[in-house]
C-alpha cells in the first residue's frame with residue numbers, strides 16, 4: 727500500500743500501542759488507519775473520552791496536505807472534513823472503504839484532545855453543523871467584544887448570567903427596553 731501524499735513510498739506498520747493499528751509513511755509521516763482497525767480499536771477502547779481543552783504549550787505544527795488524495799487501499803477519492811473544536815486542520819476519509827488518513831502529527835493532536843475516539847463523528851452532518859454553529863457564536867462574541875471592549879464585556883457577561891437565572895427576567899428586560907423610564 728502506497729502513501730497517498732508521496733505516491734511512491736510504501737506504507738509500513740507502526741509497532742502496536744494503545745492506538746488503532748496504523749500504517750505510516752517514512753517520508754511525510756502521514757498515517758493510514760483501516761476502517762476495520764478503527765472500529766475494532768473503538769470497541770475495545772471503552773467509553774467515549776471527554777474532550778480536553780487546547781494546550782497552548784504543546785502545539786504541534788501540522789502540514790495539512792493541500793491536494794485531493796486517493797485512497798491507498800481502494801483508489802477512491804478521500805473526502806476531507808474540518809475537525810473544528812480549536813483544531814485548525816482537516817482530516818481525510820475514504821468514501822468507499824472508510825479508512826482514515828492523518829497527516830503527520832494529526833492523530834497525536836486529536837489524541838491529546840481526546841478527539842481521536844470521535845473521528846468517525848467528524849464525517850457526520852451533525853458534527854459539521856455543530857462546528858458551523860460554534861464558529862458563528864465565536865464570530866459574534868468577537869464582534870461584540872470589539873464593539874463593547876474587553877472590560878465592559880466582562881460586566882455584560884456577568885449581567886447576562888444574572889439575568890438569565892432571574893425568575894423575573896422578562897419584567898426586567900421589558901423595563902430595560904422601555905424608553906420612557
Ligand SMILES: [Zn+2]
Pocket residue numbers: 729730731732733735751752753754755756
Ligand atoms: Zn508520504
Ligand SMILES: [Zn+2]
Pocket residue numbers: 797798799800801802820821822823824825
Ligand atoms: Zn478506500
